[in-house]
Amino acid sequence: MFQFITKRSFFVNLLIALLLGLAIVFIFFQLLDSITQHGKYAKVPSVKGKTVEDATKVLEAQGFRVEVQDSVYYDSLPKLSIVKQSPQPEELVKVNRTIYLTINRAEAPLVTLPNFVGQTYRSVQLQLNTLGLKLGDTTTRPDFAVGSVLEQLYKGVSVKPGAKIPMGSSISLVIGGGIKQTEVSVPLLLGLTFAEAKVLLESNDLLLGAVVVDGAIADSASAFVIKQNPPVRDDEGRPIRIRGGQLIDVWISTDRSKIDSIPKPKAVMEKKPETVNEY
CATH class of the missing domain: 3.30.10.20 (Trypsin Inhibitor V; Chain A)
Structure with missing residues (x-):
C-alpha cells in the first residue's frame, strides 16, 4: 500500500510533504478572509430599553453575537430591559463581534x-x-x-x-431641631392613657423621656399615667414652665387603685384682701 512512498527517496518525499504543507497554508489564508469576514464592518444598533429576546433578534440580524454580561437594578426602568450595551450604539465594529448586554433585574436586591x-x-x-x-x-x-x-x-x-x-x-x-426659646406650661398627663399622653406631649413640642412601668403591663395602650416629672405645679402651686424640646418622664400602670388615687395638682391659693377696721 505504501510502496509508492517507500520506492521514492527520502528527499523526494520530503519535498512533496513541503509542497503539500505550503498548499494547505495557502488555501487556509485564502479562505481566512471569508471565514472571519475580514474587512466587513457594521454599525452597532441601539437596543437599550428592549427586552433580551428583542435585542438578540436585532443584533443577530446584523451579524453580531450576543451575550448577557451583567445585571443591575433601576426601579425607574422596565424589568428585564437592556440598560447598557458594549460596544456602544452607532460604533463601527467587525461583523461577528460579540455585543455584551447589561439587563435590569426583575426583582430589587x-x-x-x-x-x-x-x-x-x-x-x-x-x-x-x-x-x-x-x-x-x-x-x-x-x-x-x-x-x-x-x-x-x-x-x-x-x-x-x-x-x-x-x-x-x-x-x-x-x-x-434644637431646643426652642419659647416656654410652655407643663401639660397635665396624670390620668391620661399612655397613647393620649404621647399625643399631648407632641402637640406641645415636648419629648417623652423615661417610661417607668409600675407592675406588669401586657399592653401599654391599656396603661394610664400615674406620675410625671416635672409635675404641672411646684410646691407652692405655681405652674412650671419648660422649653419646647425638653423631656418629661412618666410612670404608667394598669393598677386601678393607683389610677383612682392620682393626686390632683395644687393650685395657687388666692390671697384674700385684708379688711381694714375703721373707727
Whole structure:
C-alpha cells in the first residue's frame, strides 16, 4: 500500500510533504478572509430599553453575537430591559463581534440598612445614594442634637439597623431641631392613657423621656399615667414652665387603685384682701 512512498527517496518525499504543507497554508489564508469576514464592518444598533429576546433578534440580524454580561437594578426602568450595551450604539465594529448586554433585574436586591441615628443629614444623604436608597420625608423634632438624625423610618415605621429592605426604597428621617426659646406650661398627663399622653406631649413640642412601668403591663395602650416629672405645679402651686424640646418622664400602670388615687395638682391659693377696721 505504501510502496509508492517507500520506492521514492527520502528527499523526494520530503519535498512533496513541503509542497503539500505550503498548499494547505495557502488555501487556509485564502479562505481566512471569508471565514472571519475580514474587512466587513457594521454599525452597532441601539437596543437599550428592549427586552433580551428583542435585542438578540436585532443584533443577530446584523451579524453580531450576543451575550448577557451583567445585571443591575433601576426601579425607574422596565424589568428585564437592556440598560447598557458594549460596544456602544452607532460604533463601527467587525461583523461577528460579540455585543455584551447589561439587563435590569426583575426583582430589587435587598440592602442592609446601617445605623443613621446620630449622624448628620448630609452624611446620611450620601450613604443613601451609595446604597441605592431614596431620601423620603424629612421632619424635625425639638431636641438638643441639632441637625442630627434622631430616627430612621421605613414605610412610616421606625426601622432598626441591620434590617433588609429592597433597593430603591425610601427612608424618612427625623432630624433634631434644637431646643426652642419659647416656654410652655407643663401639660397635665396624670390620668391620661399612655397613647393620649404621647399625643399631648407632641402637640406641645415636648419629648417623652423615661417610661417607668409600675407592675406588669401586657399592653401599654391599656396603661394610664400615674406620675410625671416635672409635675404641672411646684410646691407652692405655681405652674412650671419648660422649653419646647425638653423631656418629661412618666410612670404608667394598669393598677386601678393607683389610677383612682392620682393626686390632683395644687393650685395657687388666692390671697384674700385684708379688711381694714375703721373707727
